[in-house]
Amino acid sequence: MPSGEFDLIARYFTRPTRRQPLGVGDDCALLAPQAGMHLAVSSDMLVEGRHFLSTVAPEHLGHKALAVNLSDLAACGAQPMAYTLALALPRMDATFLAGFAQGLHRLADEHGIELVGGDTTAGPLNICITVFGEVPRGQALLRSGARAGDDIWVSGQLGDARLGLEALRGTVALSKADFIHARKALECPTPRVALGLALRGVASSAMDLSDGLVGDLRHILARSASHAPIRATLHIDALPRSNALRRQSRTRQHLCLMSGGDDYELLFTAEPAKRAQVLAAAAQSDTPVSCIGRMEAATTTTTPNEALIRVLDAQGMTLSTPWTSFDHFTA
Amino acid sequence: MPSGEFDLIARYFTRPTRRQPLGVGDDCALLAPQAGMHLAVSSDMLVEGRHFLSTVAPEHLGHKALAVNLSDLAACGAQPMAYTLALALPRMDATFLAGFAQGLHRLADEHGIELVGGDTTAGPLNICITVFGEVPRGQALLRSGARAGDDIWVSGQLGDARLGLEALRGTVALSKADFIHARKALECPTPRVALGLALRGVASSAMDLSDGLVGDLRHILARSASHAPIRATLHIDALPRSNALRRQSRTRQHLCLMSGGDDYELLFTAEPAKRAQVLAAAAQSDTPVSCIGRMEAATTTTTPNEALIRVLDAQGMTLSTPWTSFDHFTA
Numbered sequence: 001m002p003s004g005e006f007d008l009i010a011r012y013f014t015r016p017t018r019r020q021p022l023g024v025g026d027d028c029a030l031l032a033p034q035a036g037m038h039l040a041v042s043s044d045m046l047v048e049g050r051h052f053l054s055t056v057a058p059e060h061l062g063h064k065a066l067a068v069n070l071s072d073l074a075a076c077g078a079q080p081m082a083y084t085l086a087l088a089l090p091r092m093d094a095t096f097l098a099g100f101a102q103g104l105h106r107l108a109d110e111h112g113i114e115l116v117g118g119d120t121t122a123g124p125l126n127i128c129i130t131v132f133g134e135v136p137r138g139q140a141l142l143r144s145g146a147r148a149g150d151d152i153w154v155s156g157q158l159g160d161a162r163l164g165l166e167a168l169r170g171t172v173a174l175s176k177a178d179f180i181h182a183r184k185a186l187e188c189p190t191p192r193v194a195l196g197l198a199l200r201g202v203a204s205s206a207m208d209l210s211d212g213l214v215g216d217l218r219h220i221l222a223r224s225a226s227h228a229p230i231r232a233t234l235h236i237d238a239l240p241r242s243n244a245l246r247r248q249s250r251t252r253q254h255l256c257l258m259s260g261g262d263d264y265e266l267l268f269t270a271e272p273a274k275r276a277q278v279l280a281a282a283a284q285s286d287t288p289v290s291c292i293g294r295m296e297a298a299t300t301t302t303t304p305n306e307a308l309i310r311v312l313d314a315q316g317m318t319l320s321t322p323w324t325s326f327d328h329f330t331a
Numbered sequence: 332m333p334s335g336e337f338d339l340i341a342r343y344f345t346r347p348t349r350r351q352p353l354g355v356g357d358d359c360a361l362l363a364p365q366a367g368m369h370l371a372v373s374s375d376m377l378v379e380g381r382h383f384l385s386t387v388a389p390e391h392l393g394h395k396a397l398a399v400n401l402s403d404l405a406a407c408g409a410q411p412m413a414y415t416l417a418l419a420l421p422r423m424d425a426t427f428l429a430g431f432a433q434g435l436h437r438l439a440d441e442h443g444i445e446l447v448g449g450d451t452t453a454g455p456l457n458i459c460i461t462v463f464g465e466v467p468r469g470q471a472l473l474r475s476g477a478r479a480g481d482d483i484w485v486s487g488q489l490g491d492a493r494l495g496l497e498a499l500r501g502t503v504a505l506s507k508a509d510f511i512h513a514r515k516a517l518e519c520p521t522p523r524v525a526l527g528l529a530l531r532g533v534a535s536s537a538m539d540l541s542d543g544l545v546g547d548l549r550h551i552l553a554r555s556a557s558h559a560p561i562r563a564t565l566h567i568d569a570l571p572r573s574n575a576l577r578r579q580s581r582t583r584q585h586l587c588l589m590s591g592g593d594d595y596e597l598l599f600t601a602e603p604a605k606r607a608q609v610l611a612a613a614a615q616s617d618t619p620v621s622c623i624g625r626m627e628a629a630t631t632t633t634t635p636n637e638a639l640i641r642v643l644d645a646q647g648m649t650l651s652t653p654w655t656s657f658d659h660f661t662a
Contacts, residue, residue, distance in 0.1 A: 026474050026554070027406035027538050028371035028464070035366050040359035041447065043461055045417035047454030075358035086376035086459045116372065119459075123378030128417045128450075128459035130374055133359070143357050207358050223357070 012101040013085065013115055029116035031082055033134055039081075040133040040140060042072035048125045052187075053168055058096045060187040061127070062103025067191045068210065069131040070111060071264040074196035075208040077141040078133030082116045083108070086130075088123030111193060141199060141206035141268070146224035148297035150204050150269035152232060153278060155192050155289050157240045158213060158263050159256030160185030163248065172252065178244035185242075189264035195289070198281035199268060206268035212259035213239070214309060216267055221308050225298075233310045234293035236319060254319075258311070269295060343432040344416065344446055360447035362413055364465055370412075371464040371471060373403035379456045383518070384499055389427045391518040392458070393434025398522045399541065400462040401442060402595040405527035406539040408472040409464030413447045414439070417461075419454035442524060472530060472537035472599070477555035479628035481535050481600035483563060484609060486523050486620050488571045489544060489594050490587030491516030494579065503583065509575035516573075520595035526620070529612035530599060537599035543590035544570075545640060547598055552639050556629075564641045565624035567650060585650075589642070600626060 014024045033039050046065050048054055056064075066083065073080050085104070089096075108114060113131075164182035166172040174182060192208070199206060205224060209216050217232055224230055239257045246253070270278050275291075282289040298308070311319045345355045364370050377396050379385055387395075397414065404411050416435070420427075439445060444462075495513035497503040505513060523539070530537060536555060540547050548563055555561055570588045577584070601609050606622075613620040629639070642650045 027403040028373045028409060028471070030407075030466070030471055031370040031372060032468070033364050033370060039362040039364060039370060039463075041362060041415060041461075041463070042359045043415040043417045043448060043450050043459070045419055045450045045452055045454075045457070045459060047419050047452055047457075050453055072358040076361075078359060084372060084374040084461060086374045086461075088376055088378050088457060117374060119374050119376045121376055121378055122381055123376075123457065124455035126376070126378075126419060126454065126457045126459075128374070128376060128457075130372075130415060130417075130461040132370075132372070135361070137363070140359070140361055 012097045013118065024115060024117055029082070029084065031116065031132060036137055037134040038137050038140060040073055040076045040078035040135050041130065042069055043128060043130040044069050044072070046127040055168065056187055058099030059103035062100040063107050063188055065127045065129050066104050066107045066131075067189050068264060069129045070107070070191035070193055071189070071208040071210070073131055073133040074191050074193045075141060075206050075266060076133070076135060077139060077196045077200040077206070078135040079197060080111045080113045080193060081132045081134055082113050083129055083131045085115060085118040086128040087118065087120050088126040089120065090122070090125055135200075139200050141196065141203055142223070143205055143207050143220050144223040144226065145205040146220050146230060146269040146295050147204060147271075148228065148230050148295055149272065150295040151272055151275065151278075151291050152217075152234065152293040152295060153268050153270065153289050153291050154209070154213070154240065154265050155195055155282075155287050156190075156263070156265040157242050157245075158209070158265060159245050159253065159260045160242050161189065161262035161264075162256040162260030163245055163252075165262070172248070174244065178247065181242060181244045186262060189262065191264060192266045192285070192287055194285035195266055195281060195287040198285045199266075199278070202274055202277045202281055203268040203270050206266055209263040209265045209267050210261065212261045212263075213267065214258045217309055220267065220269065229298040230295045231298040231308045231310065232293055232295055233312060236311050237314050238290060238292045240288070240290040343428045344449065355446060355448055360413070360415065362447065362463060367468055368465040369468050369471060371404055371407045371409035371466050372461065373400055374459060374461040375399050375403070377458040386499065387518055389430030390434035393431040393436075394438050394519055396458045396460050397435050397438045397462075398520050399595060400460045401438070401522035401524055402520070402539040402541070404462055404464040405522050405524045406472060406537050406597060407464065407466060408470060408527045408531040408537070409466040410528060411442045411444045411524060412463045412465055413444050414460055414462045416446055416449040417459040418449065418451050419457040420451065421453070421456055466531075470531050472527065472534050473554075474536055474538050474551050475554040475557065476536040477551050477561060477600040477626050478535060478602075479559065479561050479626055480603065481626040482603055482606065482609075482622050483548075483565065483624040483626060484599050484601065484620050484622050485540070485544070485571065485596050486526055486613075486618050487521075487594070487596040488573050488576070489540070489596060490576050490584065490591045491573050492520065492593035492595075493587040493591030494576055494583075496593070503579070505575065509578065512573060512575045517593060520593065522595060523597045523616070523618055525616035526597055526612060526618040529616045530597075530609070533605055533608045533612055534599040534601050537597055540594040540596045540598050541592065543592045543594075544598065545589045548640060551598065551600065560629040561626045562629040562639045562641070563624055563626055564643060567642050568645050569621060569623045571619070571621040
């Protein structure tokens with residue numbers, strides 16, 4: 001008589017493990033990394049009311065829980081291998097679990113990865129996924145490699161997820177088509193795995209945008225500063241945005257673009273000499289990219305934060321930058 | 332200006348990474364498995380009210396959250412390498428975090444492993460740790476290797492954690508000394524990592540006891556049955572127990588021993604010809620072990636569950652076995 005916990009795991013989450021030596025059902029899963037590879041690992045925890053709303057469809061939640069983790073592998077330039085899932089559920093709900101598992105498995109299949117282990121327990125809804133990827137030693141894309149003179153790039157379009165969140169919160173009214181578009185951006189982000197792989201050896205630094213452009217760019221500046229202090233200049237009109245976002249006021253556009261959160265696009269830097277290679281990587285991975293600014297030498301590492309990121313308008317005037325990063329504790 | 336989330340991670344959980352190529356602070360951590368090694372991975376999620384009570388000291392909670400994961404590596408015979416932590420907190424509480432981090436780091440240091448990544452968010456208290464270990468290819472201890480004729484062994488003593496839980500719930504009154512002993516078993520389990528390593532090539536199967544002996548033994552029976560159906564005979568008086576537990580009624584003793592939960596001892600099997608090797612592994616790892624019964628051939632894989640585990644008393648009489656596994660959804 002399997003306990004409820006084991007029964008639940010078996011019913012929705014056990015599938016045959018083909019690529020890794022041992023999957024769900026033993027004390028540990030076993031992974032077989034190839035010789036010469038580093039194993040890239042990332043964990044993200046999603047909490048109801050913080051990372052998703054109770055209104056999200058279970059399939060979309062399953063998709064997003066894995067997507068945000070794959071996005072971390074993408075930011076490292078790692079090839080996804082496998083993942084584990086730990087899940088706390090207020091009650092066993094077959095409809096929820098069937099949908100959640102469907103969204104999860106579909107995205108996992110798209111990336112050729114499998115669920116190798118995990119844990120299920122009772123508790124307030126909480127989803128913790130850990131992903132594993134491989135990257136050749138010395139080739140991982142890091143946050144710390146940005147240098148003065150580098151171009152600053154982003155993939156896709158920014159700000160739609162935040163627009164979708166605001167619409168669901170009732171703070172902005174959208175047309176039906178714009179609402180569908182923005183909600184999809186929020187609930188079904190596309191992890192930029194193929195772009196991350198194509199940027200190995202091309203990008204000087206990379207990370208994924210989860211807390212908004214301004215906050216995440218600061219992480220690249222901070223970690224790269226141990227080499228030499230740098231600051232960033234961005235061109236507000238160069239920030240890629242959807243028609244749905246363009247229909248909003250400039251104030252709202254800028255908020256969503258600069259501190260939107262939940263974009264799951266790649267933010268990366270590359271030497272100007274590598275522009276053609278960046279565009280080739282974008283074409284090869286079928287992912288749009290936009291150059292949004294440039295890194296410059298800063299005079300000191302103790303520059304006040306506000307001056308580390310300058311945002312210019314079309315006339316070259318500096319915008320005031322009241323934006324902060326999207327903080328899941330306070331937003 | 333780091334957001335609260337990043338500040339929190341930095342303050343309590345960022346320590347220099349010495350053994351792995353990249354630790355906390357980038358999108359992914361990087362691990363460098365040695366050639367010829369499989370990577371063993373396990374995730375466990377701890378929820379307040381299910382896996383710990385709100386009265387637990389933060390240091391003990393930090394210890395236990397990592398200990399239950401290390402116990403899974405022990406059950407596989409894997410050498411611990413690193414771990415990630417995902418933490419949902421109702422609020423930022425420096426006292427809690429300082430104590431929690433202290434308990435976590437102390438146990439990590441004992442095993443020479445380091446925190447390489449993670450995630451912190453607001454939400455109902457939830458701790459999800461993923462551990463990574465190495466095991467030479469083909470040498471992992473699995474649940475599926477038990478064979479008819481094998482001895483059944485456990486490490487340490489069983490049932491004290493459940494006794495401690497019952498005392499904290501107020502369903503049993505203990506002397507002060509017995510309460511301290513039982514509470515320590517519940518809150519500060521010792522993962523049997525050294526024993527797991529010493530049992531490579533000796534044990535035919537292994538797992539760690541988290542849901543109680545009867546439920547966990549069923550997992551070994553079920554997974555080993557794909558080779559040939561087996562059943563287990565246990566000797567109730569051979570089950571190792573503390574003096575604190577001996578002072579309880581036989582009914583309570585048997586409940587705690589058979590379906591206690593949270594023991595985090597190793598349950599393993601080995602051929603009778605390997606008894607001396609088992610005892611040598613126990614001595615080498617300074618871990619007591621007890622032989623508690625034997626595996627026998629079963630006639631069919633469809634035997635009703637009740638008959639799969641027979642429990643005998645000192646006179647060789649079969650005890651009725653009303654015990655179920657400890658289920659965190661219902662217990």
